[in-house]
Each structure stands twice: as structure tokens, then as C-alpha cells.
Amino acid sequence: MIRWLLLALGGAVLGGIVHLATIIILPRTATQDAYSRLARNAPVDRVTPVPAPTPQAAPMPFMDPAFAVAVCRYDLSQGPLKLSVPVSLAYTSVSFYTRYDVAYYAINDRAAGRRVIELELMTTDQHNQMPEDEDITAADRLIVESPTLTGLIAIRALASEPGLMPMARSTLAAAKCTRQEPPTD
């Protein structure tokens, strides 16, 4: 009897380890996570509009139907990325996600304070390699450091009433994400 109890206890402890391991591994093995769902239709380094959710079909669950959404999937291994998003009438935001859907940075039109949100995305290494004087002369450049080489940028524009949706969509159509060529020196 004692023997079986001990075995059950040992099994439970092992079960705890299994639990923690599965929780930690799950985001890395999920095939239906947001990044994988969007990656199918989103080429790298290009702004791609995401279809609006309907009751019949939605690119991902829990999308806000009041927003027009576009994504730019990035790969920084070839160099930094430049992003420019014109600001729409109501509310525009840009959110940055890692390959595993962790949101690490977001900015909205008011925080950017201009008519166009302009950002540069690079890894910490690429940021460190930047010539220092360039960093100073362009003090108003907004530089975001990505913790991972690949990831996703979600650009959202609010249509505060359904009639404004075409306008929000056209704002996003003018957004650009382009790879910067590495400096030749």
C-alpha cells in the first residue's frame, strides 16, 4: 500500500514537471497561433491587409471588428526595417510582436505626434553597429529594438463608425514597410 502511495506521489511530482514543460513549450510548437495563421498570406517585409472578421470566417479569433488591420511580417537577418504609417482620422496604432506573439512595443498616433508614424526596427546588434554620429544627428529618429530576428508588426486604424471603414482601409494601404540596405562602407 505504502509503495503504491509513494509511486503515486512520485508520479504527481513528475506530473508537475510535465505541466511546466508543456506550458513553456506550447507557444514554440503551436501551429495555429496568430503568427502562423497570418504568415500564410503575409509575405515578408510587405504591408498586407488582413481581411475583416465576419461570423463565417475570421483570420484570427477575438479580432476587433471596428478596426482595419494590416500586418507586416519581418525578418531582420538581412538588415533593419523602416516603417511609415500615415495617421487616420480617428485612431491609429502600431504594435510589434515577436515570432511567438509577445507584444513588446506599441505606439499610437498621439504618442508619435505627427501625421505619419515613422519607425526603424532593428536588432540590438544592428543598433549597436550604427555609427554614433548618425545616431546624434537624427535625434528625432524613432528606433525600436526587436528581441527576435523575425516577428510581426500589426497596424490598426479605427473606423469609429462602419461608414468610415473604407477610409481606415485606404490609410493602411498607404503604409509602407521596407528593408533598408545595409550600409556599404
Add this chain to the structure above:
Amino acid sequence: MRLLLGSLFALAVAAIVGLGSTYFALSRGAAFGPLTIGSWTAWPKSGTVDADPYVQASIARIGRLPTALGDGLAFTATSDDRGRPLDGRCEAVLSGVTPAARFWTLTLYNRDGELVANSVNRFGFTSQEIVRHADGSFEIVVAPRANAGNWLPTGGIERYVLVLRLYDTPVGVSTKAGREVPMPSVNVRGCP
């Protein structure tokens, strides 16, 4: 033989406990640091790099993109203020005011996060669309049949989820309790 049986038994217990608790944790949406106000719950850290492994696992399993904290904060309600589940065949009333935010949206989903089909193609409200009282408060009727005023149709489904998203808001990680954050009350009434 006894050794083999014993280790098989221990491994079976480990598998059941380990996978069972993982499934339970993810289907219940367990995570650290929830911010609960009335019937509304948000996980402010889920939209930051400090998102704990439970939040990350549940986000990956559902397949959604979390709202980044610099963008906004999403509050979810699955029951009313007295703990009664939100039933699409009943009538529920949201009333009151929302916390300070530049914009907010309210959306109705089924349990899987899909929009619910209805005759008027209304899936939610934005803060600009709502009809308010003179003091700025509002009332939204969530019901299967048409209502005067702000009517959010449920499509008659059994269980639904309400998500209130605040955009460009100071509400977040430093917010501790509901006193400084007024959320609309949710009340189920008139259940057939």
C-alpha cells in the same frame, strides 16, 4: 514485474496530472496578475514582454494577437455582476460609464472568439456610436430581440463573451482596484 508495473503506474499518474493540469489551466485562462473590476477581467501584462508563460501558452492556443499595453487594454466578461453566466437567450443590460480612454469598443463573441451572425450585422459598438444620457452615462441592451436605444444582438446563442477594449488609456499595470476605474455594470434580466 512489480518494478515495471510500478513505474508504468507512476508514469501514468504523471501524464494525467501533468497534461490534465495544463489543459485545465489553459481552458480556464489561468494567468498571473488579473485586474478584475466588477464582472470584467483584464490581464494588463499579457500585452507586454513581461507576459508570463501561462498567458503566452493560452494566447498561442487560442491563436489571437494580444492587445499591446501601449495600444490599449481588453476587459472580458463572461458573467454578470451577480455571477450569472451571460446567456444569449436572456436580456442583459450594461450601464454606467467607462474609464478614461480616447476610444473604446465593445464586441460580442461566442466562446471561440468568433463574431455572432445577426439580422442587422451589428457585432459591437464604438464609443462614438453610442447614444448617451445627458450625464454621459449610457445603457446597452444585449438581447436576442430588437430593442430601442443601444441594442447589441446576441443571435440567440447559449453562451457569449463581451470584450470591452479601451484604447490609449492610462488604465494598466499600475491600476490595483476598481475604485478609480469605473466600469459599466452588467445585469442579466428577463430570462425566459
